[in-house]
Amino acid sequence: MAKDSFSLHDIVEMKKPHPCGENSWTIIRMGADIRIKCNGCGHSVMLPRREFRKKIKKVIAHAGETKEDESR
Template sequence: MADQPFQLNDVVEMKKPHPCGENKWKIIRMGADIRIKCQGCGHSVMLPRREFRKKIKKIIERAETQE
């Protein structure tokens, strides 16, 4: 899992926009499935990790790391 470029609370851009028109999503849960929340309307979607990796375009904002 160390090779993953994304982490909890990152804001990512997906390849296709949400029907509300927004294309920014925040990662709110990580595990075997990843839950993302639309930054426009607040709708959340859970995707299998493999599907999420295919649909992600880029990371817009990195989460603050606590060390």
């Protein structure tokens, strides 16, 4: 199995937006299930890892990444 491209505290974009209109989420728990928190309204959702992999579109920012790291 390939290593996941996401980790704890990464900001990810999902394929479908949350009903509040925001499409970016922060990963707040990882294990067999992954809990993500909406960056718009703060609502959190827990998904099985397999379902999360299907619904993720891309990683927007990795944990600990700064604007200086992006410019390099």
